[in-house]
Amino acid sequence: MTIETSVLERYSAGAHSVQTELCCPVDYDRSLLELLPQEIIAKDYGCGDPSRYVKAGDVVLDLGSGSGKICYMAAQLVGDGGKVIGVDMNDDMLALARKYQGEMAEKLGEDRVEFVKGQIQDLALDWAAVNAYLAEHPVKNAEDMLGLRAWQEHQRATAPLIKDNSVDLVVSNCVLNLVHDSDKAQLIREIFRVVKPGGRVAVSDIVSDETVPGHLKQDPQLWSGCISGALQEHEFLEAFIKAGFIAVSYDKWENQAWQVVEGIEFRAVTITAIKPAGNTCTDKGHAVIYRGPYSEVYDDEGHVYYRGQRMAVCERNYQLLTSDAYGDDFIGIAPAQEQAGIPWDCATGTLRAVAETKGGVHEDKCSPGGGCC
Known part of the structure; x- marks a missing residue:
């Protein structure tokens, strides 16, 4: 079983029944939970509360939006002039989040939330469009594969899922660690691409105090459980700095480790950062x-x-x-x-x-x- 498959399967299961082992204790703003259906709250799996960084009027992008809890919390904070976009690759989680979209729009007075299908490490490619393309152009041979790749590049350039410099705040709740190590740098570059100059990032995730060894990374259960895909605590900050962000810092840091595996401590943190507002001084x-x-x-x-x-x-x-x-x-x-x-x-x-x-x-x-x- 690949890492990607294990993540999809585990979170599909989490959309149908509560997976308590995926949850970290989090002190959410209870006033923002009052409007939310209980199913969304129960089937959300996170390790922090990035909604605390939302401002009125923001365009918010939630990476790995899952049940939609953070999106619906943020929707209450952005107000009439704001918008919230949730990106997820899991059809079962998207279905769960969309299930209550009409109900939440009625409670809020308008529909401020949109859920789209995509990989968070490739925010330019719309996977709903990919599926529609494949329905009409099934891949049967190598030539078809080349055609698909050419079409994908054209889509990224002409109809990106999330446009350049279009988001005020990117949030994520315990999802970056689920992305394959080979894609993590690209993921953070994608965050940088879509954030407006002067825009912000607030990411809650799991970090390790030591570098996770290879044999733990090869364990699909540990990876899909938000453990073995964690970045080492210093490397997590450095990845955002290398991508071009400034004011990178740990705003939240849990003193108590969430889990300890082979002596390695895994804890919940929240990182904040800013995209420079242009180069003109x-x-x-x-x-x-x-x-x-x-x-x-x-x-x-x-x-x-x-x-x-x-x-x-x-x-x-x-x-x-x-x-x-x-x-x-x-x-x-x-x-x-x-x-x-x-x-x-x-x-x-x-x-x-x-x-x-x-x-x-x-x-x-x-x-x-x-x-x-």
Whole structure:
């Protein structure tokens, strides 16, 4: 039995009867569960609550949406201007999620949720369209296979399941570990592709404290049980950084291991990250002060921030460092008067002269020692 087959079969079974061994204890927002049918709640298998990161007006993409629980929770948070898309490859889970779509639309006042069939490591290919194509063009020989591949490439380019830069927030709940190791890097690149510049990621998953050995990875029961496909805890973060994300961090970390297999601890975590808002950096006179407690810190793009110093930053990084992604780590100082802006040309570690920022708007949530450059 292949890894993919074991996952499909186990979660098909989970759509028909509750599989308690697939569940991690999770403290969900009970107010968001009140509208949900009990069957959706009972047959959801997750290890975290990424719905907590949803904002009003968001377009949310849920990878491996399963019973639809996170989608229907998110639908209550996005409001009238938002939308939620659930992607899953399992027909039984899709049927379960869609079963209550009309009922939930009535409760919400509109249908804000859509469920589509696709592989999360290939978000451009619509598998409903693939099935329709195969019904009319069955693959009987090698030439047919080449034709199918050519058609798939055309579909990805002209009618992608999820378009480039179209999603405000990608969420997932204990699904990335189910993807084959050879596809995990592509999966995270696909997440990067579909997120809007400045968009966010909130992924709850299982990680291991040690690298999982090969003999455990070959166990279909452990893999489909969200164990042996887990990434090592540092590698999980690094995979998102390599894909181009910034502000990558563990926002949730369970102290108690969910399971221990051959001395390896497997625990539930939630990772958050941001896609950079473009590459254009404009100097408009902004500054940030890193509060501490460390003497200096570096971001994912190599910029250094000295504790207590007014650091010169471009407008893009100013918006990022004063956003929720960095909490209260930085004090933002906007220029007292709006400036036209010039192309950013300052070395990392450049201080902003006090004279340039005096009287500027403090937002609480360049040569060294001189002005910019």
